[in-house]
Amino acid sequence: MTQEHPLDPIRRQITALDRQLLELLAQRRELSLDVARTKADVTKPVRDSDRESALLTRLVSEGRQLGLDGQYVSRLFHAIIEDSVLRQQAWFQSQHNPAVTERINVAYLGAKGSYSYLASHSYFERRALELNELGQSSFNAILDTVEQGQADYGVIPIENTSSGSINEVFDLLQHTNLHIVGETTESIPHCVLLPEGGALSEIKTVFAHPQVHAQCSRYLAELNVHQEYCASSAEAMSKAAQTPNSAAIASERGGALYGLHVAKRDLANQPRNETRFLVLARKPVDVPPQVPAKTTLLMATGQQPGALVEALSVLRDNGVNMTKLESRPIHGNPWEEMFYLDVQANLHSQPMQQALRDLTRLTRFVKVLGCYPCETVLPTELDSHALAHDPRLSDETPLHSRTHKARTSPIRIGHQQLGDGSFRILAGPAHHSMEANEIARTVKEYAGAALWGSHDQDEASLRTHAKLCQQLGLPLVGELTAAERRPLLSEYCDLLLLGPGALNEPALLAAAGQDQRPVILIRPEQADGQALLDAAEIILQQGNQQVILCEPGQREGDRPRLDLAMVAWLKQHSHLPVLLAPDCDSQHLALDLALIQAAKTAGADGLLLAIQPQFDAAALAQLMAALYR
Numbered sequence: 056m057t058q059e060h061p062l063d064p065i066r067r068q069i070t071a072l073d074r075q076l077l078e079l080l081a082q083r084r085e086l087s088l089d090v091a092r093t094k095a096d097v098t099k100p101v102r103d104s105d106r107e108s109a110l111l112t113r114l115v116s117e118g119r120q121l122g123l124d125g126q127y128v129s130r131l132f133h134a135i136i137e138d139s140v141l142r143q144q145a146w147f148q149s150q151h152n153p154a155v156t157e158r159i160n161v162a163y164l165g166a167k168g169s170y171s172y173l174a175s176h177s178y179f180e181r182r183a184l185e186l187n188e189l190g191q192s193s194f195n196a197i198l199d200t201v202e203q204g205q206a207d208y209g210v211i212p213i214e215n216t217s218s219g220s221i222n223e224v225f226d227l228l229q230h231t232n233l234h235i236v237g238e239t240t241e242s243i244p245h246c247v248l249l250p251e252g253g254a255l256s257e258i259k260t261v262f263a264h265p266q267v268h269a270q271c272s273r274y275l276a277e278l279n280v281h282q283e284y285c286a287s288s289a290e291a292m293s294k295a296a297q298t299p300n301s302a303a304i305a306s307e308r309g310g311a312l313y314g315l316h317v318a319k320r321d322l323a324n325q326p327r328n329e330t331r332f333l334v335l336a337r338k339p340v341d342v343p344p345q346v347p348a349k350t351t352l353l354m355a356t357g358q359q360p361g362a363l364v365e366a367l368s369v370l371r372d373n374g375v376n377m378t379k380l381e382s383r384p385i386h387g388n389p390w391e392e393m394f395y396l397d398v399q400a401n402l403h404s405q406p407m408q409q410a411l412r413d414l415t416r417l418t419r420f421v422k423v424l425g426c427y428p429c430e431t432v433l434p435t436e437l438d439s440h441a442l443a444h445d446p447r448l449s450d451e452t453p454l455h456s457r458t459h460k461a462r463t464s465p466i467r468i469g470h471q472q473l474g475d476g477s478f479r480i481l482a483g484p485a486h487h488s489m490e491a492n493e494i495a496r497t498v499k500e501y502a503g504a505a506l507w508g509s510h511d512q513d514e515a516s517l518r519t520h521a522k523l524c525q526q527l528g529l530p531l532v533g534e535l536t537a538a539e540r541r542p543l544l545s546e547y548c549d550l551l552l553l554g555p556g557a558l559n560e561p562a563l564l565a566a567a568g569q570d571q572r573p574v575i576l577i578r579p580e581q582a583d584g585q586a587l588l589d590a591a592e593i594i595l596q597q598g599n600q601q602v603i604l605c606e607p608g609q610r611e612g613d614r615p616r617l618d619l620a621m622v623a624w625l626k627q628h629s630h631l632p633v634l635l636a637p638d639c640d641s642q643h644l645a646l647d648l649a650l651i652q653a654a655k656t657a658g659a660d661g662l663l664l665a666i667q668p669q670f671d672a673a674a675l676a677q678l679m680a681a682l683y684r
């Protein structure tokens with residue numbers, strides 16, 4: 056029988072979790088559409104920034120309690136909210152402009168897998184429309200196909216965050232009869248794509264669209280191989296798939312359609328490489344009041360000085376916000392410019408209508424290229440207080456508490472992780488001696504890690520112990536008895552131990568807090584749980600977050616004693632792992648074992664066993680085997 060790889064069960068768990076995440080996201084998306092339906096009769100915008108900030112502030116704080124950092128949570132939820140806002144807008148838009156058919160013809164640049172193809176899919180999938188793909192060989196052909204009625208829509212890139220405006224498209228827009236009916240901004244993750252068996256070091260030619268070359272110019276200059284321009288990314292991928300020692304620069308999703316694999320990612324000069332695409336159609340659309348609208352204007356001002364400033368002040372005077380201004384030469388009129396303006400306004404709004412009337416008075420030519428839903432969803436910015444607010448810095452929430460961190464903090468010791476939900480055994484000889492080797496070996500057969508007690512020793516003796524532990528593959532624990540011994544112990548030991556006396560010595564606790572080694576903090580019999588947590592707090596406040604609470608056992612004659620209620624209390628009040636240190640006696644193992652099992656049920660994370668040389672080796676083996684059953 057083939058043995059299962061240790062990764063397999065973990066990966067199965069991740070796969071199952073991912074599946075749940077997807078199901079939850081799908082449920083959230085459905086609810087967001089319900090929200091849209093409920094908003095239908097109101098004229099308020101879809102986007103509710105107050106609701107988004109409240110939601111993000113709460114999520115950032117809840118995420119922190121689960122150990123997730125604020126930036127990560129807000130990035131994730133921006134993507135989720137963006138999807139939700141765009142879906143709601145698309146729903147309103149389709150209510151307002153019902154589609155005639157559910158299957159539409161879309162013209163875009165290139166073949167399957169080009170960036171325009173991917174953008175077309177994401178735009179129309181949001182509208183639940185099925186696509187007949189009509190890949191074209193040039194921008195001009197896209198417009199022609201739509202103008203002649205073979206395609207219902209054309210999707211065309213207009214600007215990119217790395218390479219700027221696409222001049223050719225601006226020039227074509229000057230002459231088209233089509234209307235802009237939509238936009239979509241897509242992230243463009245350029246990768247080096249290689250055919251099966253290809254290697255980065257063997258590339259002689261790189262195929263890419265000129266725009267892609269421009270967006271990755273820095274990387275390509277470094278790569279320094281022959282570069283060949285292609286009419287589209289799809290053509291680049293298809294050429295790379297057929298040419299030995301070549302590569303294409305395109306997207307991973309596209310590459311998969313051509314059997315190409317990723318050799319390097321994130322090639323663009325700008326870390327945020329995004330392209331805005333326009334969607335063009337023969338008939339203009341109406342944008343409902345709930346959806347933020349953008350209007351694109353084309354205008355030629357008079358040539359007198361200050362003409363442009365005068366035209367733009369019309370927008371300002373009518374309270375219309377301009378988001379883009381681009382100028383292009385007018386064909387046949389040297390040194391005359393045509394201006395493209397994007398403004399944040401609905402064409403049918405009163406200020407926009409007024410601005411247009413004023414512009415006709417001031418310009419030689421003005422034309423509305425289209426009014427369409429604005430699909431650039433800028434992230435809701437949390438005020439810096441919400442993001443910077445870290446409960447670790449708040450004086451009300453103690454660092455040891457479950458309010459600060461909901462889950463138990465796992466702490467790595469050697470090859471083991473204490474506090475990860477499994478019951479761990481840290482056992483080893485209490486002192487170095489001849490028997491100690493024997494004990495260590497027995498323990499190691501059963502426990503993944505063991506300890507080697509190390510008291511006030513000089514450097515030479517510490518070094519010998521550290522060497523022995525290394526040979527046996529055991530972590531070494533050193534008891535910190537004075538603050539000034541910390542650097543020495545830290546050099547040779549893997550863990551620091553603070554004995555019962557340390558609770559009354561803030562300087563010693565603080566010294567442990569400045570160390571980078573995990574610290575085991577033992578509760579003295581006379582101290583209550585809160586005193587132990589207060590001492591742990593001193594360590595945590597110094598920076599060291601790896602504190603392990605330790606509940607020692609006692610012995611009354613034959614009877615072992617362990618405060619099980621204390622174990623449960625500590626687990627309830629703190630996220631720090633709790634170790635038990637029972638005082639085991641090889642003569643009465645059955646009782647010890649019963650007690651340890653009960654503590655396990657009470658929530659203890661593991662066992663710390665310092666084994667005395669007189670401990671019976673056979674009994675030890677028996678104990679270990681029983682604990683692992």
Ligand SMILES: C=C(O[C@@H]1C=C(C(=O)O)C=C[C@H]1O)C(=O)O
Nearest residue numbers: 087090101102103106107136139
């Ligand atoms: C879902 C809503 O609409 C939008 C989307 C939000 C979201 O996905 O959480 C939040 C606020 C709105 O911008 C809503 O108003 O609740």
